[in-house]
Every structure is written in C-alpha cells, then in structure tokens.
Amino acid sequence: MIWLLVEVHPKNTATFVFTDLTNLSGWSSNGVAWSIGLMSIALRLTNWDTALHLAEEMKDASRDLPKTIWGCVLISSVLTFPWVISLMFCMTDVQGLLNGPVGTIAPFPQLIYNVSGGHMPSTIGVSCFSVVLSLTVGGPSILPATSRIVWSFAKEGALPSVFGQVNSYSNVPVNAILLVTVIISGMSFIYVGNATAFYGTSSGVTAV
Template sequence: MFAPRKAAAFITWMRGWITVFAWQATATSVVYLTAAQIQGLMILNYPTYAPERWHGTLLMWAVIAIMFSFNLWGMRILPMIELLGGICHIVFFIMILVALVVLAPQSSPKFVFTEFLNGGGWASDGVSWSVGLLTVVYCFVGFDGAIHMSEEVKDAATTIPKVIILTICINGLLAFGFLIALLFCLGNIEEVLSKPTGGFPVFAIFQAATGSNAAATAMASGLIIIAFASGFALLASVSRLTFAFARDGGMPFSKFFAYVEPHYHIPIRAIALVSIIIMLLSLINIGSSIALNAILSLSTLALYVSYLIPIILLVMKRLRKEHIDFGPFKLGRLGLWINLYAIAFAVYIVIFLPFPAATPVTAESMNYAGPVFIGFVLIALIDWFVRGRKYYVGPMQEDTGSDVDTKEANVNITEHPKGI
C-alpha cells in the first residue's frame, strides 16, 4: 500500500521475510527466558544442582510442548488464559512491589537518580548508556503482535490500534515503577550479581529482601506464570503471521503451510512449524549460550528493521503529498511528526543493537546479531531471485469478515497466481 508500485512486490517480500524471521526469533527468546527462569529457580533452591546447557534445551522443549498443546487443544480457553495473565500481570506487580518496598533495604535517592555505573568497560558513558538500552528496548518490542490476530478480532481497524497504544502506556508505567522500586531495593550490586541464580539477579534481590528462598521462589513464580501466559498468545500470534505469509505465497511450500485445519479451524501446520523451529534453535544452546543470546538480540534488531520499512515508505508518501487510504484510526496532524520520531529512534537503536555488551570483545563475548541478520537478508535476496520474482505478487486481500470459512480460505490459497 505504501511502496512504489514497481518495487512493491520486492519490498513486501523482503519485509515479509524479515518480519517472519524476527517474530520467530522473538518466540524463541520468550521460550528461552521462560525455561531459563525455571532453571534459575532450580539453581536458587538446590545448591548441589549442577546446571548444564542441555538441561536448558530440554526445559525449552517442555515449555514449547505445553504452549503448542494449549494452542492446539485449548484455543477456546486461550482468551480466558490471556485475561487471567493480564490480571496476574497487575496483581503480581502490586504484590512484588509491596514486598520489596516493605522488606528490602533501601538505597539512597542519590544512588537511584544520579549515580551512573559503566559496567561494560566502554570508554564513553554515552556508548555505555546506549548499549544498556538494549535490554529495555527488548521489553518494548512485539506490541504489534496484536496485528497478527486482526482477522480474528471484531472491529480490528479501531480495536487493534487501541490495544497497541494501551499496551505501551500500561506496561510503560508499570515497568518504570518496577524499575524505580528495584533500584531502591537493589542493595549491594556486586553481591546481587555474584549469587547463583542462572543469570537472573532479580531472584537474588527477592531472596535478599525476604530472607527466604521459599518467598523468593513464590515471587519469581509469578513472573514465570506471566511468561507462560504471554508465550501462549505469542505462539498463536507468530503462527498466524507465518500462515499469512504462506497464504500470500512468500514461504517455501506455501500451499502446505497455508492450510487451515477444518476441525479446529486453526492453521495447525503453521503452529507446528513455529514450534519445531523453536526446538531446533534451542539446540544452539547446547553448543554455546553466546550463540543463542545472539538470536535473542537478533529478534529486536530484525523487528526494528521491520518497523522501519513501512514507516519510511509512509513518510515518503506524506512528503510527496500522495493520497493515503487511512483507516478509521488516525493521528491527525501529529502523524507525520510521530512517524519522523519513530524513524529517528529506530535508526538510533538499530545502530547499537549489534554492539557487544562489554569490552574488550572476544569470540566468546561477541554479539553475532549483526552478521546473522545480514546473512539472513542475503538468503531472502537469493530466494527472491530464484523463486519470488517469478511468482510473488504481494499480499492477498480478502474481505472475509471475522468468521473465515476454512474451505473457502484453502481454495483461495490454491488459486494463487502461478500455483503458489
């Protein structure tokens, strides 16, 4: 809709591949973090436990198996799970926040608001601060996941934008409040970082505040419950995105993966594909946790690139004063300025996302997100010249309403140009 007509198919193809890959990496990262938190609790509660990387991989398989089962047999209760997850999101926030504020030793306001720690060894505090944004940015990607479910949402044209904005506003306020509380309750940083928690210092903060492993486990379990609820919805979202790209003929074996199972009325093959890819990516953890961490940071890099493409195209149409078919949800005169800010911020973030966390950089500490992303883009380009430029015409637009007829949808897939 935004791209120049002559380049529309190519731009859409590349953006589609980048988006699908980014969300696949994001789903892997959520499964990894959920499994890692479970392993972190095992380390916290069992001092004799010797963690192995393959343990984490098996835990990832267990987590994705549970998420797949709910997406296959529990789709009717998935909205209820998401609602309960949203309620827990607020309730656990209050419970953990009260426990920390009441029980934990308090840091000074000077430490919280004015002290700067450059723990990465960077010569510039500005670079250190920018690299430190990466974890924060990761927490705020994926808000557009609601778009992937738009064909299953009533009044999607107005509901989905409201969901996205409310997601950012609510979680932004909660995250800021939680951050301030953690900083006031942090205690001795070196001591917190040195405790064995499987890479989750927040567990050590919980334990130091309560003086009890059981209480810390209960608080951490609240985070894991929310992670599971998020993972259920994320797998559904990524599978719909994968299904949509296959329906448009963008994926290899598109006809196979664009199939909607007539009994459950869900794209079961797309769900299975996403789950299998997550299981395969989890094998990287056996060889090197650094390599898997590259995939996790890669998800943020790829998502921000996927955001940049349509926003840049939209701004170009605005500046050329071309006609734009806006939907019912518009930002009015602020729209262009918000678009320009989004581009500036995304470019700034993309520059620092491939940076390693600390210096000096070694083969072990290197952030491979940049090279992996470039390699993936090259693969997408090769696929375009081998397959895409011959067959791909862009997204299929169907006016189907909220209830999609499975048989009709599958017929439309088979009638895609060139048999794709």
C-alpha cells in the same frame, strides 16, 4: 514489588536511581552502554507487536488496531514503569546479583534469594510464579504473533503449505503454532552451549 520495597533496607538513593550510571557492559562509552541498556526495557514499554500481526483477523482493523496499539502502550507503561523504578531502588548489590548462582540466567529469583538471605521457599515461590507468568502471559502473546508470520509466509509459498493450513475445528493455524513452539523451545538450549550467543539472539528483537 511490594515485598521488595518492604524487605530491602537501606534502599538505593534517588540520586543513584535517576542520575547514576553503572557501566558493567565492557563498552568504554557510557553512551553506548546506556543505549544498549534501554533496549530490553523499551520492549516492555511498547508491547504492540502482537496486535500488528493479528490485524488481518480483525473485523475492522482500521478502527480497532490503532486503539489496540495505544492501549498496549498505555497498559504496559503503567505496569512497567513503577516496577522498574522499584527494582532500581531495591537492587543495592549489583555485583552480588550478577555473581550469584543463577544471576545471569534469572536475575529476579537471584534478587529474591539475596534479599531474603537465602530463604529457599521465597526464592522457589517467586521462580515458579515467574514461570507461570511467562506461560500464561508471555507465551500466549508471542505464539500468535510469530505463528501468524509463519502462516502468512506459508500462504504466499515462502514456506511449505502445511504451515499455511488453518485447523477446521479451532479455526487457528495449529501447524504454524506447533512449528514456532518447537523453534522457540529449541533456541532456549543455546544457553547451554554459549550464554553470550543466547543473550545476543534473545535481545535481537529489541534491535529490530
């Protein structure tokens, strides 16, 4: 965020950031386009889903779960809001971002590439950092949440009982975690066949 704020000159105006609406969605209604655009950012500002799925493992869920939910909302908002505003000021060429080689797959590395004037070390560094961030922050929060759903279904007989087993050594549902890992990894290949289907599937979580 700091690097972008330093490197991008001139930046977008406050009027563009806070009042302008650029509708590239294909919807004729700006209201619909605006509402759809809120979906992805709303997920980042809430971020309490994992805590709910782990409530069964809390020693005192009635006391600790509400605190955890409020903590997730507060931390996510404090970290995300300045980041989003900074990006809005620094994304001066939206079409150039979308039409870049990896703009639709990974818009942030494309933004770094465009801002740096095609400086590959900067672009590769940011891309690698994004992957590491996903593996160390995003993955560990998604896998427990989704694996606990599989584990709960398996305990109730809705899925094969092997996914309801808890590993005696680690005391976690390893089989459920492995199943979820395979499914999530497999879903990423949807993009190879149809980008629209991939984005539709990945954005479904925000609609829920």
